Amino acid sequence: MPAPRKCSPDTDESAGASRHAPFHQDRESRYLHVSFRGALPCFGGLASKQRHTTSRAAVPPPPVRAAVPMIEDTGTLFLRGILAAAGLNPSHYRGTPLLRRLPSCLRALRVDSLHEARRLLSARPELTSKALEALLIGTTELFRDPAVFIHLEQEVMPLLLRRPARPRIWSAGCSEGAELYSVGLLLAKLGALDECVLLGSDCRPGALARARQGVYLPGDRSLPVNGGQWQRLSDGRIAMSHELRKAMRWEQSDLLASGPTGTWDLILCRNLAIYLEPASADALWSRLSDALAPGGFLVVGRAEKPNLPGLHRVAPSIYHKCSSSHRTSP
Numbered sequence: 001m002p003a004p005r006k007c008s009p010d011t012d013e014s015a016g017a018s019r020h021a022p023f024h025q026d027r028e029s030r031y032l033h034v035s036f037r038g039a040l041p042c043f044g045g046l047a048s049k050q051r052h053t054t055s056r057a058a059v060p061p062p063p064v065r066a067a068v069p070m071i072e073d074t075g076t077l078f079l080r081g082i083l084a085a086a087g088l089n090p091s092h093y094r095g096t097p098l099l100r101r102l103p104s105c106l107r108a109l110r111v112d113s114l115h116e117a118r119r120l121l122s123a124r125p126e127l128t129s130k131a132l133e134a135l136l137i138g139t140t141e142l143f144r145d146p147a148v149f150i151h152l153e154q155e156v157m158p159l160l161l162r163r164p165a166r167p168r169i170w171s172a173g174c175s176e177g178a179e180l181y182s183v184g185l186l187l188a189k190l191g192a193l194d195e196c197v198l199l200g201s202d203c204r205p206g207a208l209a210r211a212r213q214g215v216y217l218p219g220d221r222s223l224p225v226n227g228g229q230w231q232r233l234s235d236g237r238i239a240m241s242h243e244l245r246k247a248m249r250w251e252q253s254d255l256l257a258s259g260p261t262g263t264w265d266l267i268l269c270r271n272l273a274i275y276l277e278p279a280s281a282d283a284l285w286s287r288l289s290d291a292l293a294p295g296g297f298l299v300v301g302r303a304e305k306p307n308l309p310g311l312h313r314v315a316p317s318i319y320h321k322c323s324s325s326h327r328t329s330p
């Protein structure tokens, strides 16, 4: 089985998952929640750039949790301001994981304090994307959770490839693309790369630029050998083949506002929902379930458990939409 391989050293996903319930509430109930709909106090007028979609497909913002005036700590406010300035709706995101990224954000902006960071972003709003890259955790790796890919290769892909139409596969929140390349490597091994539509989407343009390059640090275990679909570069990194890169399409979009249209036979959306407020995560699962073709499969992160009628868990982290399922929203 191919090797799991880290693309980024930053991770707190397992920690995030374990905090999801009681601890999360204990800790955060000290802060009251803020929704950003208008201008943000955090760094000047940046927030006015937010482009929240009002389309039918958007994930609705979570209900406000407190009925009293709402105040959040200044660090979290600042970070939510970065999300808003980048066009994302900050109220979808949990405060605790955001706050943990504050030191990374300050490092990325090369400043020592929140005060300096605010001043810098007010003066140079173009640095928002740099702050966003540091704020949203992009940890990923080739063949992350190997058991999932074994099941995909042995059970799911053969099923999808028997269908008359070309299977459509979407990696939603794909970060630097390692997940979609892992799927692509397996399809190439099955001789079916040409037969599939492969799309990766993420809200961070920097991550997508790296996905297009398809070059990764090496891992501990070997990758599948299939007709030169990757090669080791002189610096030890691994480069995906031209054929593999050509087979993939990358799209910048906010998954919580809108997303690629059409129906999909296999959607991988792993390790994004754990950073969301529970109501936003539920709404996201519901939208993804709607986007699945009947008989399609949804792959989630190890700590994520969508609970939707019509989706049945067929293996750890893998859900199947019954062929007779109807759409859950109009």
Ligand SMILES: C[S@@+](CC[C@H](N)C(=O)[O-])C[C@H]1O[C@@H](n2cnc3c(N)ncnc32)[C@H](O)[C@@H]1O
Pocket (backbone or CB within 6 Å): 088, 136, 137, 138, 139, 140, 141, 144, 172, 173, 174, 175, 176, 179, 201, 202, 203, 204, 207, 253, 254, 255, 256, 257, 269, 270, 271, 272, 301
């Ligand atoms: C931890 S990575 C997961 C990467 C990959 N799915 C995996 O599990 O290996 C989460 C990704 O979700 C992306 N993300 C967060 N919020 C998003 C949004 N609203 N729309 C699209 N992508 C988003 C982040 O930019 C990040 O790249």
